[in-house]
Amino acid sequence: MAEVERTAELPADLDRVWRMLTDERRLGTWLGGDVSVDLRPGGHLSLAGWDGTRIVGDVVEVRPRRRLAFVWWTPRPFGLPARSRVEVTLEERGSTTLLRLRESQLAPPAVTLHLPEHAGDRPDADGSPRLSGAAR
Amino acid sequence: MTTDDERVDALFSALSSTTRREILADLSRSGPATPSELGSRHGVTRQAVSKHLDVLEEAGLVDRRRVGREVRYEATPAPLEGAVGWIAEVGARWDDRLQRLEDELSD
Numbered sequence: 001m002a003e004v005e006r007t008a009e010l011p012a013d014l015d016r017v018w019r020m021l022t023d024e025r026r027l028g029t030w031l032g033g034d035v036s037v038d039l040r041p042g043g044h045l046s047l048a049g050w051d052g053t054r055i056v057g058d059v060v061e062v063r064p065r066r067r068l069a070f071v072w073w074t075p076r077p078f079g080l081p082a083r084s085r086v087e088v089t090l091e092e093r094g095s096t097t098l099l100r101l102r103e104s105q106l107a108p109p110a111v112t113l114h115l116p117e118h119a120g121d122r123p124d125a126d127g128s129p130r131l132s133g134a135a136r
Numbered sequence: 137m138t139t140d141d142e143r144v145d146a147l148f149s150a151l152s153s154t155t156r157r158e159i160l161a162d163l164s165r166s167g168p169a170t171p172s173e174l175g176s177r178h179g180v181t182r183q184a185v186s187k188h189l190d191v192l193e194e195a196g197l198v199d200r201r202r203v204g205r206e207v208r209y210e211a212t213p214a215p216l217e218g219a220v221g222w223i224a225e226v227g228a229r230w231d232d233r234l235q236r237l238e239d240e241l242s243d
Contacts, residue, residue, distance in 0.1 A: 001219075002220075002223050004223055004226045006231070006234055008237070008238060010241050011241050011242050012241040020237070020240065030236040030240055032229075032233060032236065051158050051161070074226070082226075101234065103230065105222055
């Protein structure tokens with residue numbers, strides 16, 4: 001699955017960056033839209049982007065001053081929305097803060113591919129994958 | 137003939153502009169449009185729209201069709217369908233966001 005990684009050295013100390021990441025209103029300022037978020041694991045997240053995109057997701061991890069993780073659905077100009085995991089990790093660098101961003105594509109939960117166990121090396125297995133509608 | 141790397145670069149630079157991503161999303165939502173229509177919908181001059189459309193066309197993201205005296209552009213999704221398209225699109229969005237975060241913290 002595809003992955004995007006970025007690092008940025010931010011001109012502010014860790015406390016300030018963490019406040020920026022956890023304040024609903026300021027989160028929207030840099031994510032680029034109106035954000036509504038219940039910032040605890042399992043909490044709901046939505047971003048109504050200024051460009052008309054609407055992202056929805058769930059908070060996965062909140063480690064104060066260290067890490068935030070979400071799983072979200074992003075609409076794309078074409079085709080199905082993509083589901084991905086977003087991890088923002090912070091590291092103190094004196095008066096600056098290193099931010100590491102990783103967004104990794106996840107398989108859509110609505111359609112899960114089940115491969116028969118040991119497919120291919122069992123003569124009785126038909127080896128063909130089957131699709132099921134299992135959620136997550 | 138272009139190499140894969142050149143295609144990825146063209147795709148990435150095409151998607152690195154918020155205006156171009158908006159124009160592309162607009163074309164895929166609302167169907168083919170002329171540069172003047174796109175200009176008025178996105179608050180940019182016709183000349184600026186034409187430049188954006190050239191970059192999108194270079195990346196294979198739009199196609200132009202002449203209809204009578206008009207030239208209409210339509211979105212052509214193929215380059216965005218694979219993993220490379222996802223990486224270019226998502227990466228371009230994060231570049232914008234991280235730039236805004238840096239700007240916000242510089243004040």
